Amino acid sequence: MKLTKVSAVVAAIAIGFGLTACGGDPTKDDSAPSASDTLTIGAVGSGEAQIVAEIYKQALEAQGVKIKTKYGIETREAAVPALQDGSIDLLPDYSGNLLTFVDKAATATSPADVEAALPAALPKGLEVFKASPAEDKDSLNVTKAFSDKNGVTSIADLAKVKGFALGANPEFKERAYGIPGLEKVYGITGIKFVPISDFGGPKTLKALLDDDIQVADIYTTTPSITENNLVTLADPQNLIAAQNLIPLIRTAKATTAIEDTLNKISAALTTADLVDMNGKNNGADKVAPDVLAKEWLTAKNLL
Amino acid sequence: MSVASETVDWLTDSANWSGDEGIPHRLLEHVYYTGLAVGIAALVAVPLGLWIGHTGRFRNVAILVTGSMRALPTLGVLSLVAIYSGIGLTAPLVALIVLAIPPLLAGAYSGIESVDPRTVDAARAMGMTEWQVLLRVEVPLALPLLVGGVRSAVLQVVATATVAAYISLGGLGRYLIDGLAIRDYPQMLGGSVLVIGLALVLDGVFASIQHLALGERSRVEAARRT
CATH class of the missing domain: 3.40.190.10 (Periplasmic binding protein-like II)
Structure with missing residues (x-):
């Protein structure tokens, strides 16, 4: 049992690496110029x-x-x-x-x-x-209710909201356009970061609508933004490329x-x-x- | 520097050993999710397994249902529940409980079944009630297999509890998922090493408990012989 478990964990790691390492070229096989x-x-x-x-x-x-x-x-x-x-x-x-x-x-x-x-x-x-x-890029979105209540229509407005939670993929915590950028470019501090690994998909949306998070990172061309009447915050400083x-x-x-x-x-x-x-x-x-x-x-x- | 030496650096960096995102806190979270999931699963599965083993009823149904439960992909269950329950503890708990129930149930009913029917008959002949037969004869004799079921459930859950990090929770899975998101392989590998280490330690603990339970069984059997 012990061995099976260990090998399972090792295999899981190997798969993890395999997944990320597969930058291989699927088009290589028939690479003759057209x-x-x-x-x-x-x-x-x-x-x-x-x-x-x-x-x-x-x-x-x-x-x-x-x-x-x-x-x-x-x-x-x-x-x-x-x-x-x-x-x-x-x-x-x-x-x-x-x-x-x-x-x-x-x-x-x-x-x-x-x-x-x-x-x-x-x-x-x-x-x-x-x-x-x-x-089609990352965008920060809030519910209409949150926007109305706090007068937030731009990322800059978030600076006056205290203690909100922001949901996004885990990399948002480290990337220049993410938490570090919000702090440096917009001077927003004290953000509670909630990592949700679904690229602004249904789980991120659900967390936003449940008010578990108040700001959600969702791609601009995701239909859920318009379907749920979300307010996409303006980015006057062009933080998000x-x-x-x-x-x-x-x-x-x-x-x-x-x-x-x-x-x-x-x-x-x-x-x-x-x-x-x-x-x-x-x-x-x-x-x-x-x-x-x-x-x-x-x-x-x-x- | 190789990934291996960077992983060692990551594991030995004192900055990674303090605070809410430090290794001790993540380890505790991981053990907490594991304990909670196995605990709730045991509350459901052990009494049910004992009853199935004692009465012999619904054994085939139990095998069928637990067999199907084993086949459910944990990440799939997690995602499905999370869409309804939102982020938080519910979704990963449900997924891990689903994972823990089959070995617990199997340990319980096969433990009871492993008891020599003659011993059970003898206990009844001595005038024991059904409850006494179950609690004084069957359960002590079934203990090694019962604990074996718990051991197997704990191992599966501790290795899989990393999925909790998929939707906003902590635990050692944070290192795997955050590391993958920013291609930080030393962090991923460090997290994996910690999960493996925790699994081995817990397995050692339950192996000892199982050994003690075997001692209990021989004590009961010795008592029967005298």
Whole structure:
């Protein structure tokens, strides 16, 4: 019994390491650069990134571009090398995370600064087109009741609220945009931090609605924000780095026609559109990304 | 520096041994969750197991139900309960109790079943009531297996109580989950070492208790022989 238990614990640790170490490249197997007339679009994970990738795909196909897709790439750590070796050509990415990935020392946080810093920071052979106003980033949210009672609509207002609890993923406690930033940038002290490991999902929401926490870190495109009438706090100091959707492309494949098409998409796409499409994708109907992409493109007259 | 030596540094850093986030406090929390979960599970499972063992009723149902309970993924139960109960002690407790009940129940009824039926018959023939048969004959003789059930439950729960940290609670799981969140492997590994150490110590304690219980059984059996 003793041995089984010990080996079980050791195995659990090994699995833990395995999970975090699997930045391996799932696209490596067939990494032959795609034929010159075909554009391969990748997407990290599923859901939102895949919906946007589908929008790119259908709009470009309407322009006569031949498209292949490689969705479900696990991490940016795998996707960027895949772009460099040509196993994918185009990737919808998020500006702030992309910038800190290619430049660990980057300090830009406002949407314009991040976008301006990207071209110089990107590795040779990669470039970005115009960023979209649509953004999916961490945001601090409170209930309408809390907001009304304490007159809180911005992170800065939290400084006058004493002894509130903030729920977020555990890393929020250490990251620059998290507790350290709230203290340094906004001078908010005495926050009771409640780590909830579900990325602003149902358990975080439940804790907020139960008043176990008063402030919750939830991604801006999560439908639960609008569904529960939450108040997303403004971030006047740009503590939380911008995460605008931005097309990342291999320079070798970046033609003016593709750039024009993607720029039109980026200009038309809004955070509210993402919330709406994520809601339909995750909700009871589980509407597929390609269907959502087609609906959106049709509604915006981009097909 | 290697992860191993950084882990040693983490474990020996005095800053990690004080305060609410220090190792002693986290250890206490971990033991508290384990004790609470096994305690509540025992209140339910031991009397039920004794009754099943004594009467022989619903044995197959018990095997079936506990078998299914063993198959439930703890993290899944935790998440499911947490969506309804919110953050706090309820969800991890339910998940850990579900984990602790099968070995406790099995220990109790198989302990009673292991008692020689002739001994039980003899006790009845001497005019003992059913309660006396259970408490004076069956339970003392069943003790080694009963304690074995507790030992097994404690081990499973102590190793799994790390999930409490998944939704806002403390315990040694904090080091695993916080370490993973910021890719701090020395902290994760240090937390794992502590969980393993705690599991080994508790297992040693229960092995000793089980040994004592075996002594009790031979005393009762000796009394029967004379």
